[in-house]
Amino acid sequence: MNVEQRVRQLVEEKIADREDLFIVDIKMHLNGTLMILIDSDNGIAIEDCAMVSRTVGFFLEEENVIEQAYNLEVSSPGIDYPLGMKRQYEKNIGRTISVQMVDEVNKKREGKLLDVQEEGILLEENIKEKGKKAIVQESFIAFDHITETKVLISFK
Structure with missing residues (x-):
């Protein structure tokens, strides 16, 4: 299982009880930035991003999924981000x-x-x-x- 697959699994587990939240995209960039984009049918709140960030960050460290230094960014897709789903x-x-x-x-x-x-x-x-x-x-x-x-x- 690669990093993106494991992160998707972690995020899906965390938001399973929130039917309004969904994953838009997960990418591990070559510069060491792990980007997670989540959205909501009712608008995303900063608390939602923080919740996902804390959970994913904890498990990635605990399981040592990413061996090199990385930055974790959790946000909603900006208005300029294309619709895909x-x-x-x-x-x-x-x-x-x-x-x-x-x-x-x-x-x-x-x-x-x-x-x-x-x-x-x-x-x-x-x-x-x-x-x-x-x-x-x-x-x-x-x-x-x-x-x-x-x-x-x-x-x-």
């Missing part, structure tokens, strides 16, 4: 997102996330054509046609 998409229904597409024709699309389904998302887009008024169109985008999705922040 269906659960993250569901959490952001109603928000404006930017979707980077696989194909070359519609490389990037933006709109309001209306729904998340098993195979993809439903996006409400404003389609603009030269010389015409913009029309609102609902589009289904399959997950396998998406390379990256980010939530867009409006400061209006």
Whole structure:
């Protein structure tokens, strides 16, 4: 079992009684930083990150999982971190997102996330054509046609 697998196991055990918490990503970087990203359906609290950090840190030291010096970082994914899990998409229904597409024709699309389904998302887009008024169109985008999705922040 490698470091990331053991850490995932430790975090899953710690948050098992909290249905709202979930793991987004776990990475051991070459510079010695172990990064754990957790999120919540209801928004993440600093106490949640601290709880995971204490637990993982204790067991990593106790079991001597990482032999070299390391830094442990536990946080929520920032707003600029791409959505990767269906659960993250569901959490952001109603928000404006930017979707980077696989194909070359519609490389990037933006709109309001209306729904998340098993195979993809439903996006409400404003389609603009030269010389015409913009029309609102609902589009289904399959997950396998998406390379990256980010939530867009409006400061209006």
